[in-house]
Amino acid sequence: MHLAYPAVLAVLLFCTGLYGVLARRNAILVLMSVELMLNAVNLNLVAFDVWLRDTLHAGQALTLFTIAIAAAEIGIGLAIVLLVYRNRGSSDIDRLRDLAEKTGEADAADGTPQPDTKAEATA
Amino acid sequence: MTLAATAGHGFLSPTGVEIAFVLVGIATLGAAVITVTTRQLVHAALWLVVTLGGVAVAYLLLTAEFIAWVQVLIYVGSVVVLLLFGLMLTKAPIGRSPDADSGNRWAALAVALASAASLVWVVVDAFRATWINLDGPAQGSTEVSGRSLFQYWVLPFEALSVLLLAALVGAIVLSRKADGGKASVAALDNSASRAPAPREEQR
Numbered sequence: 001m002h003l004a005y006p007a008v009l010a011v012l013l014f015c016t017g018l019y020g021v022l023a024r025r026n027a028i029l030v031l032m033s034v035e036l037m038l039n040a041v042n043l044n045l046v047a048f049d050v051w052l053r054d055t056l057h058a059g060q061a062l063t064l065f066t067i068a069i070a071a072a073e074i075g076i077g078l079a080i081v082l083l084v085y086r087n088r089g090s091s092d093i094d095r096l097r098d099l100a101e102k103t104g105e106a107d108a109a110d111g112t113p114q115p116d117t118k119a120e121a122t123a
Numbered sequence: 124m125t126l127a128a129t130a131g132h133g134f135l136s137p138t139g140v141e142i143a144f145v146l147v148g149i150a151t152l153g154a155a156v157i158t159v160t161t162r163q164l165v166h167a168a169l170w171l172v173v174t175l176g177g178v179a180v181a182y183l184l185l186t187a188e189f190i191a192w193v194q195v196l197i198y199v200g201s202v203v204v205l206l207l208f209g210l211m212l213t214k215a216p217i218g219r220s221p222d223a224d225s226g227n228r229w230a231a232l233a234v235a236l237a238s239a240a241s242l243v244w245v246v247v248d249a250f251r252a253t254w255i256n257l258d259g260p261a262q263g264s265t266e267v268s269g270r271s272l273f274q275y276w277v278l279p280f281e282a283l284s285v286l287l288l289a290a291l292v293g294a295i296v297l298s299r300k301a302d303g304g305k306a307s308v309a310a311l312d313n314s315a316s317r318a319p320a321p322r323e324e325q326r
Contacts, residue, residue, distance in 0.1 A: 001138065001140050001141050001144060001184075001185075001254075001255045001257055002132065002134065002141065002250075002251070002253065002254060002255070003250045003253040003254070003255050004246065004247055004250050004251050004253070005141060005144050005145060005148065006144070006181065006185065007246045007247075007250055008243055008246060008247065009144075009148040009151065009152065009181065011239060011242040011243050011246055012152050012155075012239060012243070013151070013152065013155055013174075013178075014242070015235045015236075015238050015239035015242065016152070016155040016156055016158075016159055016235070017155070017159070018231075018234065018235050018238060019159055019231050019232060019234075019235035020158070020159030022227065022228075022230070022231030022234060022235070023159070023224050023225060023227065023228035023231035023232070024159065024223065024224065024225065025222060025223060025224060025225040026164060026215070026223060028164070028206060028209045028210055028213065028215070029159075029164065029167055029223065031206065031209075032158060032159075032167060032168065032171050032206060033158075033159055035171065035175075035198070035202065036155055036158065036159070036171075036174065039174070039175065039178050039198075042178070042190075042194075043178060043181060043182075046182055046185055046187045046190055046263070047185055047255070049187075049262065049263075050185050050186060050187065050255055050257070050262045050263070051253065051255045053256075053262065056271060056275050056276075057262075057263075057267065057268065057271035057272075057275075060187060060189070060190055060262075060263050060268055060271070061268075061271060061272055061275075061276040061279075063187075063190050064190065064193060064268075064272065065279060065280075065283055067190075067193060067194065067197050067198070068197075068283050068286075068287060069283070069286070070198075070202070071197055071201065071202060071287075072286060072287055072290035073290075074202050074205055074206070075205065075290055075291070075294045076290055076293055076294055076297070078205055078206070078208075078209040078294075079293070079294040079297035079298045080297060081209060081213065082209065082212055082213065082297075082298055083297050083298065085212070085213045091213045092222075093225075094225050094226075
């Protein structure tokens with residue numbers, strides 16, 4: 001098999017995940033796109049490992065490690081998203097603007113000085 | 124762009140494995156594109172299953188069978204289930220949600236297309252004459268993977284288990300309801316001993 005096929009598939013999967021990370025609004029959909037990008041990296045690792053016939057099988061071992069780290073990442077990420085949802089009543093990453101610099105014209109409604117107490121009242 | 128690569132392996136005379144890989148790759152890529160563009164949030168998670176399964180088949184075609192089954196078990200079996208639980212717990216709307224994409228999707232599309240074009244150009248230019256020899260014994264059978272994992276990669280393996288434990292404890296601490304600092308610290312101590320069960324009920 002040509003190495004170009006899995007490499008190009010990995011590139012396209014990575015760029016699809018990149019589009020998803022940049023364009024999605026829901027935080028869980030952003031996490032799904034991150035999973036796509038990690039899968040693209042795994043595909044590259046496996047393809048290059050099979051091509052090089054590495055005696056240590058570094059590519060496949062690192063793929064297993066990446067899968068485990070991705071599982072840990074999705075667990076922590078979902079816990080954070082659930083916590084944000086419980087405190088703010090929304091998991092849209094566009095609306096989590098409490099740390100944004102106040103420009104004065106746009107976010108007057110969002111930029112209340114005590115966002116935690118307001119969020120606790122709504123949640 | 125020469126189509127005649129080294130040693131008679133041309134792009135115009137593909138082998139059966141290459142045809143299968145291209146077909147699986149098209150299906151995988153289509154499912155991935157639907158995953159990042161659909162407006163129904165639960166359907167995005169279900170199309171992600173198709174994408175991850177397609178990647179698992181690609182691993183099988185690359186003779187990495189152990190990685191393929193690990194992919195099916197962990198990604199399709201647990202990660203997608205976690206994502207679906209997350210969608211349910213955040214009360215994701217069933218049906219079409221018109222605000223699934225943020226306002227900068229055209230900038231995101233431009234960035235993604237530009238990076239795809241440049242990366243595809245670089246990768247094809249670098250590896251168009253490289254041939255993977257898939258003959259002989261399988262590169263990623265369970266015996267080979269286990270032997271290399273426990274001969275050369277034992278220390279990273281154990282460090283990874285510590286990382287998984289830390290992630291587990293962190294997820295428990297994050298998803299507890301905040302009822303005072305001392306109570307959560309005390310609960311952390313006895314939840315570490317029976318770690319998997321409360322994690323499941325918190326989700």
